[in-house]
Amino acid sequence: MRKLRADPLDLMQVHNLVDVDTHLDTLRDWKQAGRVRYVGITHYTAGAHQAIARLIAARPIDFVQINYSVGEREAEQRLLPLARERGVAVIVNRPFGGGALLGRLRDRSLPAWAAEIDCTSWAQLLLKFVVAHPAVTCAIPATSRVAHLRDNMAAGRGRLPDEDLRARIAAAAGQ
Numbered sequence: 001m002r003k004l005r006a007d008p009l010d011l012m013q014v015h016n017l018v019d020v021d022t023h024l025d026t027l028r029d030w031k032q033a034g035r036v037r038y039v040g041i042t043h044y045t046a047g048a049h050q051a052i053a054r055l056i057a058a059r060p061i062d063f064v065q066i067n068y069s070v071g072e073r074e075a076e077q078r079l080l081p082l083a084r085e086r087g088v089a090v091i092v093n094r095p096f097g098g099g100a101l102l103g104r105l106r107d108r109s110l111p112a113w114a115a116e117i118d119c120t121s122w123a124q125l126l127l128k129f130v131v132a133h134p135a136v137t138c139a140i141p142a143t144s145r146v147a148h149l150r151d152n153m154a155a156g157r158g159r160l161p162d163e164d165l166r167a168r169i170a171a172a173a174g175q
């Protein structure tokens with residue numbers, strides 16, 4: 001906490017559901033003691049969504065961090081509606097499917113309708129697809145390049161896609 005210069009910590013997450021019940025007990029105590037404001041759990045594969053849904057229903061969890069993107073849409077079936085219903089915040093990891101999606105799109109020209117939602121790159125379209133889902137709180141794209149960071153940050157501005165445009169992004173990026 002000293003190194004992070006944060007007291008309390010805003011959010012502490014149990015990574016990849018490792019020994020999750022033990023850690024959630026500890027974090028519940030820390031939250032009660034005022035050391036952390038929010039408690040969460042994370043995973044990065046659809047195979048864990050069922051376990052995450054069970055935990056949301058059984059334990060007091062403020063945040064889930066899960067995989068969701070144009071290429072990994074399983075969370076739409078159950079987990080995202082459940083999180084919304086329960087008021088659980090959703091952080092999305094792998095919004096570019098780990099980068100594979102952007103690799104495929106690199107040489108493809110951007111559709112003209114991207115301008116309707118103020119997007120100038122495929123990365124921005126993929127991020128806006130994710131953050132415009134009504135259950136999603138935020139996305140955490142990773143990059144090692146400042147130019148990509150700037151590109152991704154631009155997805156935090158301008159208009160967001162409605163359902164029709166989200167479907168068009170998914171169709172265009174999935175081809």
Ligand SMILES: NC(=O)c1ccc[n+]([C@@H]2O[C@H](COP(=O)([O-])OP(=O)(O)OC[C@H]3O[C@@H](n4cnc5c(N)ncnc54)[C@H](OP(=O)(O)O)[C@@H]3O)[C@@H](O)[C@H]2O)c1
Nearest residue numbers: 042044093094095096097098099123141142143144148151
């Ligand atoms: N269990 C967990 O808690 C868990 C598991 C997985 C991931 N995560 C977290 O989720 C975050 C994202 O996950 P991720 O890194 O697996 O997947 P991601 O964000 O979907 O993809 C990252 C890849 O996209 C590329 N990229 C990023 N911005 C770009 C841009 N504007 N244009 C072109 N390429 C771009 C990056 O390459 P460059 O470096 O060249 O930009 C990198 O290869 C990470 O911060 C990670 O900590 C958490």
